[in-house]
Amino acid sequence: MSELELKFRVxxxxxxxLRAALLAHGAKRLRLxxxxxxxxxxxxxxxxxxxxxxxxxxxxxxxxxTAGEGVVHRLEHEVRVAGSPREVPPLDRHRHGGSExxxxxxxxxxxxxxxxxxERHATDIQRLHCLLHDEHGTQIEAALDLGRASxxxxxxxxxxxELEHKGGPVRGLFDLAAAWQSHGGLWLCSITKAxxxxxxxxxxxxxxxxxxxxxxxxxxxxxxxxxxxxxxxxIEQVLVNASEVAEGVAATETVHQLRVGLRRLRTVLRxxxxxxxxxxxxxxxxxxxxxxxxxxxxxPEAVAAVVRPLLVAxxxxxxxxxxxxxxxxxxxxxxxxFQACQILLGCFG
Numbered sequence: 179m180s181e182l183e184l185k186f187r188v189x190x191x192x193x194x195x196l197r198a199a200l201l202a203h204g205a206k207r208l209r210l211x212x213x214x215x216x217x218x219x220x221x222x223x224x225x226x227x228x229x230x231x232x233x234x235x236x237x238x239x240x241x242x243x244t245a246g247e248g249v250v251h252r253l254e255h256e257v258r259v260a261g262s263p264r265e266v267p268p269l270d271r272h273r274h275g276g277s278e279x280x281x282x283x284x285x286x287x288x289x290x291x292x293x294x295x296x297e298r299h300a301t302d303i304q305r306l307h308c309l310l311h312d313e314h315g316t317q318i319e320a321a322l323d324l325g326r327a328s329x330x331x332x333x334x335x336x337x338x339x340e341l342e343h344k345g346g347p348v349r350g351l352f353d354l355a356a357a358w359q360s361h362g363g364l365w366l367c368s369i370t371k372a373x374x375x376x377x378x379x380x381x382x383x384x385x386x387x388x389x390x391x392x393x394x395x396x397x398x399x400x401x402x403x404x405x406x407x408x409x410x411x412x413i414e415q416v417l418v419n420a421s422e423v424a425e426g427v428a429a430t431e432t433v434h435q436l437r438v439g440l441r442r443l444r445t446v447l448r449x450x451x452x453x454x455x456x457x458x459x460x461x462x463x464x465x466x467x468x469x470x471x472x473x474x475x476x477x478p479e480a481v482a483a484v485v486r487p488l489l490v491a492x493x494x495x496x497x498x499x500x501x502x503x504x505x506x507x508x509x510x511x512x513x514x515x516f517q518a519c520q521i522l523l524g525c526f527g
Contacts, residue, residue: 181254182343184355186364205308212301217294228372236263242274244282253279299329299375316350329378356521365512368421387435388418405453408446409526415439420511440469464519471510
């Protein structure tokens, strides 16, 4: 089966009102304790796969997740596992046999013995969740997850909201997300719980910036299919890198790849807008504003990288390099209008 889900980071200031909103819709509490398995060198994590055993209340579930179609889709296969809540049951990757996700897992682990899979990290989450319905028949599971990811003695807090499409028109998911984001200051985040745990193991390693992927396009695709494929590729690059910047990552390559993604996205929207009435003219302004703000940091760095070696080679006096004060990039990508633009563009992804 596939999963269509939007994930948001939740700022402290929004927690009280978000809890109240979910409780008003009959939300229930559930404790989730998950154990994530991988090879010692993180083979599955590098291929964007998740293999976990999770205690949901008093029942165990084994789950396999792999990349799906577009940035907000994932392939998912779940199996109930017998066992005591007091002890983690044995992992068996073959429980997912016959599923599309399992085919990808088998390819990734070709030649790797089952014994090579061991627990890498874990999460302990208190979930507040409920099922929402809109007037058009869309069903959405809303889940507020608060807790932590841990690896050995290291831990990092988790505060996120997941909105998962369960049925009815898909557009309702994105409309609800846009409404909640604009009033609560939430921001889209593609960083999963599994990735947070994996990063604890990598310690100080910077997240790898996502470069543009080749769009997946059938040779017989028509205009709308072309638009969708190009937007999916550009949106993925924007969302993944913007998620990192919103977390405070200001690495030069991450900022650069976010600008590349924004440039690609703006080009597709400008040149192929006649193919879809869903493309809004105001998106260009929001994307351009963030692109320009990012450039206030990226452009001086690029100029300095070129000019400094030339000055040294020419034997010129070395003076202090004064760049303008950098803008707050995290706040720039958390901006309500930019976030709303990303959410609505997600309809294509």
